[in-house]
Amino acid sequence: MNEWIIRVWGTRGGGCAPRKEYMVYGGNTSCFSVEIGNEVIVFDAGTGLTALGKELAGRGVKNINILLSHPHLDHIAGLTDFAPLSDPSSKVVIWGRAGLDRDISRMIGPPIWPVSISQYSAEAVFKSVGEGETFSPVGGVKVVTMNASHPGGSFIYKLECGGKKLVYALDNEYAGNNVELAKFAYGADLMIWDASFAPGKEIGGWGHSTWAQGVELGRTAYAGRVLMTHFSKDMNDELLTAMENEAGERCIFAKEGMVLTI
Numbered sequence: 001m002n003e004w005i006i007r008v009w010g011t012r013g014g015g016c017a018p019r020k021e022y023m024v025y026g027g028n029t030s031c032f033s034v035e036i037g038n039e040v041i042v043f044d045a046g047t048g049l050t051a052l053g054k055e056l057a058g059r060g061v062k063n064i065n066i067l068l069s070h071p072h073l074d075h076i077a078g079l080t081d082f083a084p085l086s087d088p089s090s091k092v093v094i095w096g097r098a099g100l101d102r103d104i105s106r107m108i109g110p111p112i113w114p115v116s117i118s119q120y121s122a123e124a125v126f127k128s129v130g131e132g133e134t135f136s137p138v139g140g141v142k143v144v145t146m147n148a149s150h151p152g153g154s155f156i157y158k159l160e161c162g163g164k165k166l167v168y169a170l171d172n173e174y175a176g177n178n179v180e181l182a183k184f185a186y187g188a189d190l191m192i193w194d195a196s197f198a199p200g201k202e203i204g205g206w207g208h209s210t211w212a213q214g215v216e217l218g219r220t221a222y223a224g225r226v227l228m229t230h231f232s233k234d235m236n237d238e239l240l241t242a243m244e245n246e247a248g249e250r251c252i253f254a255k256e257g258m259v260l261t262i
């Protein structure tokens with residue numbers, strides 16, 4: 001059975017942090033890629049998508065599926081500079097909730113941006129999915145959605161293929177759905193988790209969580225490992241290193257350029 005290769009391209013939530021004291025964990029916003037055989041599935045299109053696009057273009061990957069959690073800026077800003085969108089022989093399918101294309105066109109398109117997604121030279125297709133829906137972006141890979149607890153809504157995604165399971169759970173407030181999410185994520189080999197707040201500094205209603213809540217959820221869900229990400233602009237390398245040392249070995253703090261396998 002194929003090994004899945006998970007690469008980290010963007011670890012920040014809320015906004016970029018292009019400063020030298022943030023360079024160990026990275027300064028770009030949410031973006032992860034999952035390679036299953038020859039297929040590439042991308043979670044979110046934050047500014048980390050730019051580096052991923054160059055890498056995919058460099059090795060001639062033409063078919064790309066992007067699963068968008070929601071249209072907040074830190075999850076879509078990388079679409080303006082995604083190399084495969086400028087390649088007429090590429091096909092980019094963007095999955096998300098109904099109305100996502102309309103929401104994105106408000107940011108990517110005149111007068112905010114010179115061109116809309118449909119005016120890039122690649123074939124770009126939006127496909128809408130509903131809450132709890134199961135779909136297959138590429139052969140053999142089953143994806144299921146769950147609503148996150150987040151202002152304006154967001155999707156949590158679960159990927160399953162060949163007995164392996166990965167859950168992508170940004171942006172999500174632990175208190176809003178932890179029982180339901182533990183069932184949804186049950187037995188995941190890897191759960192990618194919203195660790196926006198430092199423990200004890202969480203703000204109710206903002207739709208985010210802490211690494212400690214991710215550890216708790218991972219334990220309840222019998223998840224293999226939990227990958228912390230979506231770090232706020234207040235979390236510099238020193239603070240994140242201290243948190244990572246405290247969090248324990250089944251808990252990994254995402255760093256740009258990191259590669260994991262399951």
Ligand SMILES: [Zn+2]
Pocket residue numbers: 013014072074075171230
């Ligand atoms: Zn976010």
Ligand SMILES: [Zn+2]
Pocket residue numbers: 070072150154171
């Ligand atoms: Zn958000």
